[in-house]
Amino acid sequence: MSRRVVCWRHGRTTWNVEHRFQGHTDIPLDEVGIAQAQRAASLLAALRPSMIVSSDLRRAADTAGMLARITGLPVTTDKDLRERGGGEWEGLTRDQIAERWPREYAAWEAPGGEDVSDVADRVSGAIRRWAAELDPDGLLVVASHGAAIRLGIARTLGLPENLWSALGGLGNCSWSMLEEGRKGWRLLEHNAGTLPEPVSSDDTPEAAEDAP
Template sequence: MSAPGTRRIVLWRHGQTAWNLERRFQGTTDVDLTETGRAQAKRSARLLASLTPHSIISSDLRRTRDTAAELAAVTGLEVTYDEALRETYAGAWQGLTHDEIMARFGEQYAAWKRGEAVRRGGGELETEVADRAAPLVERAAEKLPSGGVLVVVSHGGTIRTTIGRLLGLPSPSWEALGGLSNCAWSVLGEGVRGWRLMEHNAGSLPEPVLGDDV
């Protein structure tokens, strides 16, 4: 439980897509939710509404927009969309399955999993994703009233790098934060020494983690 007056950030991953099921790397490709993904968003939105959020910000891709819309429908809040919350751009990896990536970019894939700074498929570094996403989240959180709740609707990789940055963790250790299941969320609470991780991958266990950040 957080102390009274503590501001909270809820980082909520989008619902299931067909590419998640196919283990196909999405990145910034604009992929729709499946019917299961829409049902996940509806269910999770009802749970998150009980936190009485004050504001919602979202990636502008369809899978996050449609997820955020479910929470907006039950809370009456407007959603602010920003491309800074998009998933990591992964260049030539996008659209490939993980097996195809390992076959074509094996050493690059292995280096990424070792925690090395890698431009996957010629795309963004994870630190560059944090550079664009974390400041946006911090600015939105600063506008919250005492005890306010900000919901950030984004993507698995972007959420992980944002959490790592807000917690002040060194980038090679961000991999220690496990991936989020579809429509699961993590909660950061404001402490005297900065943000603290209060919950991680909440709301959907034991659902498998399917997506780019596996």
Template sequence: MSDTPRVLFWRHGRTAWNVENRFQGQTDIELDPVGHAQAERAGRLLATMGPSLIVSSDLKRTADTAGYLSRACGLPVEFDKGLRERFGGSWEGLTGVELSARWPIEHARMDIPDGEHISEVGDRMSAAVDRALERTPAGGLLVVVSHGAALRVAIARMLGVPDEQREILGPLSNCSWTVLQRRRDQWRLMEHNAASLPEPVVLSDDA
């Protein structure tokens, strides 16, 4: 077994606000019935990967998503407020159409006038992942359950991508995941926006 750590970033299941394209931020929205079904299915799949540690945002949509994996693999969920979604201020609860109408320039840049700056999100997400990695055994799999915008900036940070270029990574669908693996002294992107178990790689790209 390799002693190289892996981190699996898992977005929560669907909510009613996802369907309505409303900015959720840190508003504590619950999963809808489809979201529960997504989380149950994904939890069973991810359990077969043998997680070593599960850490989650404490918001209900992520906590409930993480709970399905916890029950499937028998590991408890640890909660860290540093994994919450970006705080959206007055944008929370509004649809994309409403945001574009009221703040056309700011919405195009995702620059929330009274919300959390993306660099602050990256700082707290990186700190939370580092805390969890310190408790992940060698060769283990850390599962981080969080939110779309927060996860994208965290993944970009680990890959050395500047915050303002984070959108070169496509978005994560509800209940999909991204896997990073450390090799030598850097993190590598192994999967992105996945919803099925990976196929084994027979030869490495530098074999």
């Protein structure tokens, strides 16, 4: 028996559609995002999760709430599962960012924003902390955000930072599953739950372009 963690990205928002950097800005799900969360929740409920933990931002918390309604489990919020802070980029489109900050855009480092290593540390720390609360065969569902999940998974797997780009982005309401093995955590599936779709998130342009 082994602990498993489902890292579940929130449903779509209007800022996803407009390709705006959301970061810590508290944007709600749009109608499509609500429907995505309902559909994904019905699938994830079949896994019989033991615990649901979410970012405190409502696009993630409301996504988690769809699963809570089906399973009867409570949702615990954790600020460490928030998206990467975007500093001066929050609310701006990718085109606006590229035009105003070409050097920073190329490095995907927002003025006043969070460093990727810091995000990886806090998200991975939260995943490990909550997973430690599980029974040996328990399943934790973590509702979070595109860049936060990818970076947290990379750190949890122990990947060196120069290989983090090998993990592609996640579509809205798609998920990845981690399992704790004898030699540490391993990735069982990534960006699952739907057929491949274009990724629009606060993750790097390269991660978004990996999807068709």
